[in-house]
Amino acid sequence: MPELPEVETIKRDLLKNLKNKTIKDIKIKVPKMVNFRVKKFQSLVKGAKIKNITRRAKLLIFELSNDWYLLVHLKLTGQLIYREKNGILKAVGGHPIKQDLTKLPNKFSHVVFTFSDNSHLFFNDVRKFGYAKLLKKEELDELLKKNYGPEPLSQEFSLNKFKEILKKRPNWKIKQLLLDQKLIAGIGNIYADESLFCARIDPRRIASKVKESEIKKLHACIKKILKLSIAKRGTSANNYVDAYGRQGSMVPCLKVYGSHKKPCRKCKAEISKIKLAGRGTHFCGRCQK
């Protein structure tokens, strides 16, 4: 699934294409992916205009003209594909795409929007973990406040803030802490591993035992890597495609993720892969202490 940089990329590309478009129709083939009964959901969305699209953590937020907010989470395998009336794909983003995108909708197109200019937005999701939720402003604000920590690229995420966050979970393993959306928003498995490699910290280290100088390094690394990845239009280890059908170019920049048994880029030792907090975890046992 896309992490922060991928979702940010999709957001930017969708905004260019969808701003001020009116939703003429919506088809929902998997009712559990939306938060109202299908007919109700459709009636709430139909006729609304997309005023803006923003991102928070790994969530996309479509701000509608009728005071509803459409919250989209792609989870592991969601994709958003925007196609013009003439069939040209203008925005493709999310999970690795192996399907033939010239044939849409396909069997994974569970939610499909049609706009008044007869363009379409396909929400595909192989595993059906993703969702589209309609919320009122107050509900949205509450949900975001309750479930998500600071944006790692915001001013709010200062070095001091990061230190405070580490102190909240002194006994947690450092990687586990980076992955917790309530503590820091938007970091997923790939960027957690890459940030820790960048900072030369073993992912198994206990938060309270990480030295001040290392915390400073890690803080800088998180920002650096997320920024780099956004500039590269995201990663996705397999065949992630961005909003214009181009592959995210972060892949060659990854130093440990997906490099199991390959030589470390820095010291040539073999990259290890272990399970930590239930997630595949890649690191260099020689570089990361």
Place this chain on the structure above:
DNA sequence: TGATATGTTATCTT
């Protein structure tokens, strides 16, 4: 062929 892993996260069980 069967077991295992997959970029997420909410909800259980221990």
Place this chain on the structure above:
DNA sequence: CAAGATAACATATC
């Protein structure tokens, strides 16, 4: 409360 397992579901890979 915390850590770990499981579940939601489908596919790819070993």
